[in-house]
Amino acid sequence: MGGRGLLGLGLRLRVFLFFVLLALGALALAGGALYLGWSRLDPPGPSAPFMTAFLIFAFANTGLVLGVWLLFDENVARPIDRLAAALRLRAHADLEASVQAGAAPYLGDLAPAAEALARRIGGAKSASADGAEDGGEAESLRSDREQLTALLTEIPIATILLNPAEQIILYDAQAAEVLSRIAPPRLRAPVSDYFDMGSLRDAMRRLEQGAGETILTLFDTARSQGFQARMKQLRRGGHMIFIEVQSEPDADGLSARPLVFDFTLHDTAQSREIEDTPLMDLCFVPFDTETTGLSVARDAVVQLSALRVLKGRIVEGEVFDSYVNPGRPIPPASTRIHKITDALVAGAPPMPDVARAFHHFARESVLVAHNAPFDIGLLRRDAAEAGLTWPHPVLDTVLLSAVVFGTTESHTLDALCARLSIDIPEGRRHTALGDADATARALVKLLPLVAARGITTFGALIAETRKHGRLLRDLND
Known part of the structure; x- marks a missing residue:
């Protein structure tokens, strides 16, 4: 693997490979020294004692290197990743992400310096915002837009x-x-x-x-x-x-x-392959479902909701939200979570009708879901009954979060929203529309972060998400 390939790997993986190389180098040196000692015996002696010594050294050396790597990973590599993520959140996602000076005690002055830089960035943004508010330009634009809409x-x-x-x-x-x-x-x-x-x-x-x-x-x-x-x-x-x-x-x-x-959108660029399309030129449709249970094979959808994201912004007013009649009773355990009762869905359309309407809403877009194998699996399972296919590209915000924050962090929707300072009102959590809105807002804040890492096209982003396949399977063919 060339130097360019190594630079494409994550910091923690590169550190791990360094320690692997260190362990292998120590084994090679020990093996060479023992072989040299055995070959110089006069008269020649048995090799078994040397082999035993080598095996003991190999196990002890591997354990020592592994232990040192674990300490290094926990106290150096992971804190560096966290500091980098916090600074990116400050710089590119317009968030007040906290950088604690004591978050990396073994990195010398790096954490305090990062905290000072984060405060400086926050202060500059606050001053800029105050200046804009004093000018009243944003408020004036909002007022003009409201008057135009009313007219x-x-x-x-x-x-x-x-x-x-x-x-x-x-x-x-x-x-x-x-x-x-x-x-x-x-x-x-x-x-x-x-x-x-x-x-x-x-x-x-x-x-x-x-x-x-x-x-x-x-x-x-x-x-x-x-x-x-x-x-x-x-x-x-x-x-x-x-x-x-x-x-x-x-x-x-x-x-x-x-x-x-x-x-x-007035001047539309020529169409290109999806892999080569810049992320900001794509239309994304974050969506979520509520169901009768947690099985893709056995359970049914009771609510499907979605929003649209264009040019890195949620399109205000473009919302898909529909209850679905599952054709079966909703278990009380599921109702306790999403608050959807049999009475609410009694007059709702069946899944084939809702799927066809949603298919139109999601035309020429990238489907976005949190834990996409579940939600996409439900759509694909019922596709034949609705007379549909779902060839849409898919982006999973679980994998997107892993690209930005690392595989070992928590990637639940609640954890991701907390990390991105997204507030989910209690009454909207575990509703399809509330979770779709949270997913859309998370997507909007994550896109600048991946762009800051040099990932600007859909193909490059999917290549990165596939590196985290042990979390979830990528659904793009």
């Missing part, structure tokens, strides 16, 4: 903005209501996922021929619903669609939906 809600027209690749990059609350009649609304989704492209293509051709604005009838993909609409072409490329809303908007319902947009 669009009052106008009985649904607004959708498409980029040149015909992907949705903005929709208001009323557009979300229209889209949700067809499928769950998704930012960066192809408009063809919702509407029949025949009338859209005709309208685009009229606009290219010089029409400033054109009227059209939009049909959903099944051509079961029609919507009167107007369409305009934008100077920078892309189109704006205005859909007439027939009924009066429900102010209470629409106010719960934000204006959803991301103008950085």
Whole structure:
């Protein structure tokens, strides 16, 4: 293994290999010395005493080196890893991760120096935040956005903005209501996922021929619903669609939906293989399930929830949350954990219907789960009944946590959230939506940490997670 390969290994593994080399070197020297002594006997004597001495030395030397390695690993290598992780959390994840000066007593002044640096970073961030607050810019932007959302809600027209690749990059609350009649609304989704492209293509051709604005009838993909609409072409490329809303908007319902947009999606990069795609260009769908038990083979889903993460941010308002009728009684032991009763799921759709809706929500995305073999296993088990396949790439936050914090740390969802300063309200823990939200927030904070380690593409990240396969099996083929 070359030097470059060694640098790709973790610190603790490199330290372990150093001690292995030290033990082997000592055995080689002892063996050579004993052989030299035996070969110089005059007259030649039996080799058995020398072999016995060598074996005794081998066992004693191995035990000594192993003991010293364990002490070195516990008091030097692991504290260094922890200090590095804490500093990365401070620097890249905007967290107040504590660095205790006494956390590494055998590393001399390294821990106090790291603590001082962490405090300096925290102080600089606090000063920057105070300056921003004094300026009031963030508050002003939030206020402007809320007023714009309220204004669009009052106008009985649904607004959708498409980029040149015909992907949705903005929709208001009323557009979300229209889209949700067809499928769950998704930012960066192809408009063809919702509407029949025949009338859209005709309208685009009229606009290219010089029409400033054109009227059209939009049909959903099944051509079961029609919507009167107007369409305009934008100077920078892309189109704006205005859909007439027939009924009066429900102010209470629409106010719960934000204006959803991301103008950085206007200029879409050319598609590439998933392995070569930068992590920040991917769409992630963190999800979680609640079930009747803990067996993938025997138990059934009673709730499935998910969020969407784009450009390293949770997309506000894009939430999938559904109870599932399991077709069987929910055991009381399971109800005590997730608080889902038979009455709550009595009128819920069956798993095939929920799976098909979730499949649409998760199109062209990476599925993210904490302990993915369980949740993905449930989806794949029921795929045939729903007429689906699940070829989606998969990212497990257990393995992602191991990449950032090391295999030997605790990687439960509670431990990971505590490490990342993510608060899970008591009432939301062990609910599918609460755990999906916690997983999404953990993902958003972990992505900058892996990027800081030079892991910037999906292929590179999966290669790293596979190094921790003794924790969980990677599900990517």
